[in-house]
Amino acid sequence: MKDYTMDRLRNICLMSHGGAGKTTLAEAMLFNTGVLDRFGKVLDGTTTTDYDAEEVKRKISISTAIAPCEWKDCKINVIDTPGYFDFVGEVKQGIRVADSAAILVPAKGGPAVGTEKSWAYAKEQGIPKLFFISKMDEENANFFEVLDQLTGTFGKGIIAFQLPIFEGEKFTGFVDVLNMTAKKFDRDKLIDTAIPAGLNDKISKIKDALNEAIAETDEELMEKFFGGEEFTADDIRKGLRLGIADSSIIPVFCGSALNNQGIQSLMDAIIEYMPSPGDKPTFKAKKPNDDEIELKVSPTESLSALVFKTIADPFVGKISMFRVYSGTFKSDSVVYNSTTEKTEKTAQVFMLRGKKQVSVDKLIAGDIGAVAKLQYTNTNDTLCEQATPLILNKIEFPEPALSLAVEPKAKGDEEKIGSGLNRLQDEDPTFKVHLNTETHQTVISGIGEQHLDVIVSKLKAKFGVSVNLVDPKVPYRETVKKKVKIEGKHKKQSGGHGQFGHVWIEFEHGETEDLTFEEKIFGGSVPKQYHPAVEKGLREAIIHGILAGYPVVHLKATLVDGSYHDVDSSEMAFKIAARLAYKKGLPLAAPVLLEPVSHVEVYIPDSYMGDIIGDLNKRRGRILGMNPQENGLQEVVADVPTAEMFKYANDLRSMTQGRGWFRQTFDRYEEAPSNVAQKVIEEAKKVMTEEDDEE
Numbered sequence: 014m015k016d017y018t019m020d021r022l023r024n025i026c027l028m029s030h031g032g033a034g035k036t037t038l039a040e041a042m043l044f045n046t047g048v049l050d051r052f053g054k055v056l057d058g059t060t061t062t063d064y065d066a067e068e069v070k071r072k073i074s075i076s077t078a079i080a081p082c083e084w085k086d087c088k089i090n091v092i093d094t095p096g097y098f099d100f101v102g103e104v105k106q107g108i109r110v111a112d113s114a115a116i117l118v119p120a121k122g123g124p125a126v127g128t129e130k131s132w133a134y135a136k137e138q139g140i141p142k143l144f145f146i147s148k149m150d151e152e153n154a155n156f157f158e159v160l161d162q163l164t165g166t167f168g169k170g171i172i173a174f175q176l177p178i179f180e181g182e183k184f185t186g187f188v189d190v191l192n193m194t195a196k197k198f199d200r201d202k203l204i205d206t207a208i209p210a211g212l213n214d215k216i217s218k219i220k221d222a223l224n225e226a227i228a229e230t231d232e233e234l235m236e237k238f239f240g241g242e243e244f245t246a247d248d249i250r251k252g253l254r255l256g257i258a259d260s261s262i263i264p265v266f267c268g269s270a271l272n273n274q275g276i277q278s279l280m281d282a283i284i285e286y287m288p289s290p291g292d293k294p295t296f297k298a299k300k301p302n303d304d305e306i307e308l309k310v311s312p313t314e315s316l317s318a319l320v321f322k323t324i325a326d327p328f329v330g331k332i333s334m335f336r337v338y339s340g341t342f343k344s345d346s347v348v349y350n351s352t353t354e355k356t357e358k359t360a361q362v363f364m365l366r367g368k369k370q371v372s373v374d375k376l377i378a379g380d381i382g383a384v385a386k387l388q389y390t391n392t393n394d395t396l397c398e399q400a401t402p403l404i405l406n407k408i409e410f411p412e413p414a415l416s417l418a419v420e421p422k423a424k425g426d427e428e429k430i431g432s433g434l435n436r437l438q439d440e441d442p443t444f445k446v447h448l449n450t451e452t453h454q455t456v457i458s459g460i461g462e463q464h465l466d467v468i469v470s471k472l473k474a475k476f477g478v479s480v481n482l483v484d485p486k487v488p489y490r491e492t493v494k495k496k497v498k499i500e501g502k503h504k505k506q507s508g509g510h511g512q513f514g515h516v517w518i519e520f521e522h523g524e525t526e527d528l529t530f531e532e533k534i535f536g537g538s539v540p541k542q543y544h545p546a547v548e549k550g551l552r553e554a555i556i557h558g559i560l561a562g563y564p565v566v567h568l569k570a571t572l573v574d575g576s577y578h579d580v581d582s583s584e585m586a587f588k589i590a591a592r593l594a595y596k597k598g599l600p601l602a603a604p605v606l607l608e609p610v611s612h613v614e615v616y617i618p619d620s621y622m623g624d625i626i627g628d629l630n631k632r633r634g635r636i637l638g639m640n641p642q643e644n645g646l647q648e649v650v651a652d653v654p655t656a657e658m659f660k661y662a663n664d665l666r667s668m669t670q671g672r673g674w675f676r677q678t679f680d681r682y683e684e685a686p687s688n689v690a691q692k693v694i695e696e697a698k699k700v701m702t703e704e705d706d707e708e
Contacts, residue, residue: 020289023087026114028134033096038115040053042091045280061367076100078367092107102460109336116143119151121148144171172265176216190220196278201273227253298338301404316342318342318348323439325439333384334382355389414461414662414677416659420483434472444468449486489561493603494604501591502516511578512586517573518572518591518598519573520594521569534573547587550595606684612679617665621668634653636650
């Protein structure tokens with residue numbers, strides 16, 4: 014591939030709801046540019062950008078992939094992102110390094126939740142957008158219905174640059190509204206044809222809307238428009254580029270990627286109307302001391318590059334994918350990682366086309382590439398020059414919403430599981446692993462069920478270990494409500510050196526979560542040297558409560574009396590005596606089970622409010638408030654028992670068609686209702702019995 018200047022680069026992100034045809038579109042673009050001599054198909058698992066074994070198996074995109082190609086003396090970096098919500102982290106990576114977005118909408122079905130989300134992500138990133146109405150070859154395709162839906166959802170800036178031509182039910186060509194020409198598909202070629210008379214009214218309306226939109230982009234053009242002057246070709250081009258750049262004009266194109274119809278015209282439009290990296294001449298970054306700086310987007314500026322994705326390749330090792338924002342990234346050089354404050358030696362720089370590596374000597378500002386085996390570098394790190402360290406804005410990833418515990422299918426696999434999961438965590442910032450030291454479970458967290466299912470499949474395929482996913486154990490607690498005074502006596506005096514420890518302890522509810530230990534001994538009935546042993550015995554005992562074996566909290570224990578033996582008393586004897594008092598006393602002190610309660614913030618469109626509140630009430634939640642947010646969203650704030658929240662990510666998604674999301678943090682412990690407590694205690698006793706039987 015030859016070298017391109019910045020103005021000849023285009024970075025476009027393909028986005029949509031799942032199944033709209035992004036991967037097929039990327040394949041058609043590669044085929045048109047001569048990169049491929051045969052057209053891969055998603056169903057056959059032969060496409061360039063869906064190369065991972067999981068993608069081939071599931072016939073969906075799971076990872077963001079880059080597909081650089083050359084068209085009309087330009088280089089287009091096509092960024093193919095997944096459409097399924099569980100892989101939103103990948104979409105965030107792709108959109109972060111794009112200069113524009115192509116949002117696909119199927120001609121049968123129209124805009125869906127994923128369309129809204131794609132629009133929101135592109136808007137958040139502040140980049141121009143175009144719509145491509147895909148799958149025009151399918152039966153019952155309805156371009157005009159979808160166009161109306163897009164206008165209804167996203168506003169009057171949505172303007173069709175093309176209108177489809179049908180012969181019978183068959184999609185046979187399109188009208189180029191801007192140039193007032195019509196084209197017909199003839200295998201791989203386009204041939205001129207007449208504009209169908211039936212489209213004249215629609216074209217006239219679009220032209221009026223377009224002229225109005227162009228006029229609004231510039232004062233000079235506005236004057237011409239109101240003065241009744243015709244726009245020249247240069248005026249139209251200037252107005253369109255300005256309007257598309259500030260998203261006041263959103264062009265709509267149409268075609269069929271599967272039949273490669275309309276794709277070359279779309280590629281022409283990407284080059285003609287979508288911005289190059291140099292169209293935004295500066296960008297903001299931060300110095301290590303947090304001062305904000307502005308840098309020029311130029312190959313001669315000092316180097317800055319953002320690592321936006323990491324691939325854990327079992328053969329090559331770690332591959333870091335990056336976009337250069339300023340300067341030039343060269344092979345076999347030394348770069349500085351300002352995030353980890355380490356220097357890295359880079360080997361051969363390459364472009365990735367799907368999984369294929371294309372070696373290059375250098376990448377200039379605005380381009381996207383990769384390098385292998387960086388030691389200290391992960392996703393979201395900035396690579397720069399040590400003399401001018403800076404930090405680029407990081408990708409904000411959504412927090413994991415679903416947590417499940419991992420159980421090995423074969424004994425002895427624990428170490429391999431831990432190592433494999435940590436490698437997968439390096440690759441995917443929306444995936445988290447932690448070992449719960451209390452429940453002794455490895456808990457994995459992700460965006461949804463499909464996300465965790467893919468992780469488990471990758472664990473087996475890449476690292477050779479199989480696991481089951483189960484609900485995590487809830488870390489309950491126990492406490493007491495009544496005050497009791499109990500004796501604990503340990504006496505063993507049969508021959509030889511004996512053991513004697515004797516205590517009276519008052520147990521009651523304490524103020525602090527930790528054990529509060531006091532002594533009110535009069536007359537030395539238990540010598541001071543044994544007080545720490547009594548406390549130690551109690552601290553060991555409270556690890557296991559007497560109801561269901563959960564740790565005891567908010568317990569106050571006061572040593573009030575006891576006795577000792579000059580010869581037979583020892584620290585061990587008093588530890589045992591304290592534990593005996595604990596075992597006898599706690600059942601009499603009105604023990605109760607405490608359950609963890611989470612603070613939950615749910616974000617939903619206003620129309621789902623009733624359903625969401627009803628569902629949270631069913632989960633024994635307490636609604637604390639409702640706060641209006643931007644864009645017609647509502648925040649519902651509630652406290653909900655943690656045990657009721659395990660599958661909430663899935664339920665919220667199905668209740669809101671994927672439009673809602675939530676945050677959850679542990680808040681406190683509360684007494685569990687008696688029916689819940691009874692169930693938990695019965696379950697715990699059953700597990701204890703099974704463990705005793707095994708022993």
